[in-house]
Amino acid sequence: MKPTIQELEKTASQIRRDIVRMVHACQSGHPGGSLGCTDYFTALYFSVMNHDSNFNMDAVGEDIFFLSNGHISPVFYSTLAHAGYFDKAELATFRKLNTRLQGHPTTHEHLPGVRIASGSLGQGLSVAIGAALTKKLNGDKSLVFTLHGDGELQEGQIWEAAMFAPHNKVDNLISTIDVNGQQIDGPTNLVLSLGDLHAKWEAFGWDVLEMKGNDMADVVKTLELAKSRTGQGKPIMILMHTEMGYGVDFMVGSHKWHGVAPNDEQLQLALGQLEETLGDY
Numbered sequence: 001m002k003p004t005i006q007e008l009e010k011t012a013s014q015i016r017r018d019i020v021r022m023v024h025a026c027q028s029g030h031p032g033g034s035l036g037c038t039d040y041f042t043a044l045y046f047s048v049m050n051h052d053s054n055f056n057m058d059a060v061g062e063d064i065f066f067l068s069n070g071h072i073s074p075v076f077y078s079t080l081a082h083a084g085y086f087d088k089a090e091l092a093t094f095r096k097l098n099t100r101l102q103g104h105p106t107t108h109e110h111l112p113g114v115r116i117a118s119g120s121l122g123q124g125l126s127v128a129i130g131a132a133l134t135k136k137l138n139g140d141k142s143l144v145f146t147l148h149g150d151g152e153l154q155e156g157q158i159w160e161a162a163m164f165a166p167h168n169k170v171d172n173l174i175s176t177i178d179v180n181g182q183q184i185d186g187p188t189n190l191v192l193s194l195g196d197l198h199a200k201w202e203a204f205g206w207d208v209l210e211m212k213g214n215d216m217a218d219v220v221k222t223l224e225l226a227k228s229r230t231g232q233g234k235p236i237m238i239l240m241h242t243e244m245g246y247g248v249d250f251m252v253g254s255h256k257w258h259g260v261a262p263n264d265e266q267l268q269l270a271l272g273q274l275e276e277t278l279g280d281y
Helices: 005-026 031-036 038-048 070-082 088-093 124-137 156-167 197-203 216-228 264-271
Strands: 064-067 144-149 173-179 207-212 236-241
Touching: 005 031, 005 038, 005 070, 005 088, 005 216, 005 264, 031 038, 031 070, 038 070, 038 216, 064 070, 064 124, 070 088, 124 144, 124 156, 124 173, 173 216, 197 207, 197 236, 207 216, 216 236
Parallel strands: 064 144, 144 173, 173 236, 207 236
Antiparallel strands: none
16 A cells, blocks of 8 residues: 555655755765655655565566766665665765765665666766666566756766657656756856756657656656656656755755755754654664
């Protein structure tokens, strides 16, 4: 039985607590995008995606996910832990020496749930297309999901992949872009404007949807809609509109929290706004 929207929101609250605590503990990391994408990760791993926490890299008969904007690793790690991939106590080792929880996910440490290294932006879509084509060749009806940052779209490799997928009818792929309008150097429209993303992806031949990324009900509904539109000859792109830092009032909507850790006082302010629902690690 799938969880209710309210249950998903409670899980998201705990994941947001984990994010700020992880980044605070090592005084480094990327809380802003992690907080903004928490609802997406929660919906994906606890409601939408057919996956197995008994991790197997081949993933035969199960949906798989690739995180392309790997710097938002705190939300990824917390989600995997609460979904049963590894003990949540390991979250306390984030960015510490000899940890499996690197600042950017890597496969060398063999952390369950991590399928690719994603420190360099722009590569995840190409990898996901390869995995999706492999599933089609193997007669595996499962789906491939990806997440990207909007600033990441300034990488040229994204647009090579954007051309390749529709041409090859990779219609078992559901990609999502975190459209928060922020990147490390400032607003995306000032650093390098992305223009009309809906029109661009449609022009490349994708089936384009949009959703409110900080509205759990809309996230679940749109992801399920995307699943229903697979198998029709087109890859699917979801433009997910979020607020960077969502859930913590002093972090919301500012690129300044892209890669800055809260101090002790700021941590307590943040935790005061995020209900502990599943128990802190």
